[in-house]
Amino acid sequence: MLWKNTRNEWIKITSKIRSYLGIGALTVLVVVVQVALKADGGSFISYVTASFEQTLSFNGKILNGNLVAFIVLQMLIVHVPLLIALVTGDLLSGEEAAGTIRMLATKPISRTQIVLSKWIAAALYTFVMTAWLAFLSLVVGKFIFGEGDLIVLNSSGLNIIASDDLPWRFALSMLIAFLALLTVSTLSLCFSAFAKNSVGPIVATMAVIILFTIIGTLDVTVFDAIKPYMFTTHMAAWRSVFEVPLPWDAVWESIVVLLVHIVVLLGITILRFNKKDITS
């Protein structure tokens, strides 16, 4: 029954126009970035290598599909949560706003299973968005710019990673990005359980992300104690996969923090929905 209901939820998601807005916006954004880099990628490269160019010369194809994919991911991973929250923030509150929630509650399925089926459908949508982002940035990027080593600038300096060492790194980074986005989906679903319209959960989700991101970037010691537990701190953990050597401890910590957030938020959603007085 859970899977049957999940299938129904998936059909509901795919039948809404707003579900395709995210995919469309993502496609346009990635294409714009790729066209811009094709036209003027050289200036971006000199921005990365500027500190070393007086003494060293960088030979080889620096602007390649892997670098473009990395740039695209870095630019867009911040904006994708909004596109996902647009859909997942509507899953429970949308039923209430449309008046279909009573009909849903009369089905021979527990309320917990209703929430779980909606969450699985939300996870599937999040996965599709992540996979689409990966396809556009990596596959299309490599088709346009070709293969090559990846040059990454981070706080420890420049890391150059050989192209044959990259597929598993991109796969792991996308997995972590998926977990980060699933946390956002679960958060918006959780807000959705408390709201009676779709706008509230979407705005609340974005407000939380913006607030936590600002707290995370503020260099104030008061927030140091809470920063490691905020999910927004770990949303950028996918970048750590491109460090040499890979900081496994930090990556595992981020995965655990994100998973804990997902479980807790899903638990709150189930509790709330089970106790909800469905009258309309």
Added chain:
Amino acid sequence: MILRLSLFVFLALAHANFAQTSEELLKGVILKINSVKDYKADISIKAEIPFVKVPIAKATLYFKQKDKFKVVSKGIAILPKQGISDLTSFLSNESKYTSLLGDSKTIGDIKTKLVTVIPNGENNEIILAKVYIDPTESLIYRTVLTTKESGTVTVDYTYGQNKKYGLPNKMTFSVDVKKFKMPKSVASDIRNSEKKTKDKKENKGVITITVIGYEVNKGISDDTFKKD
């Protein structure tokens, strides 16, 4: 009588050897350089540079007289800006510099003579070059280049099968690496607070080029040096 004559010949040769002027030492080197019309070399590049982590890169190096030079690599290869081909092309034009003979120095187990080269013009990238030459084989074993843009570059040479052409099979570059200026957009790394590297002090980087194989004077088309 024969003994006296032998002693005379030996002393005369020894004197001739030790009395080589800086110009003669450089001429011997230039003769070897000029015997190479072109070469193609498969190389491996190991770069140990502060703030840069890079795997060992494989590349092909093309050279054609007088100053055509190109590096082709499948991946990203980091090379020093100065010291690969610019010194030899600079030395080839004797009217452009003044040389002075300096002290002797043993590098490894090779006795070398120091020749200090000062450019005559004021617009040269190389400000001063200290060249340590083995007078018996006319081979450069070390160069210390002081440059306008790239600071000081020290290059140590090791020779193998292509000694007769003056082509080394290993070059070790020691380069100045300036302060690493981290762009602000990168400063918001996830664990930024744990490893702040905003103002790292100046340091030395070492780049080792090992030649896997040479193809000397086999002819290289000018098209090879065209920009991609």
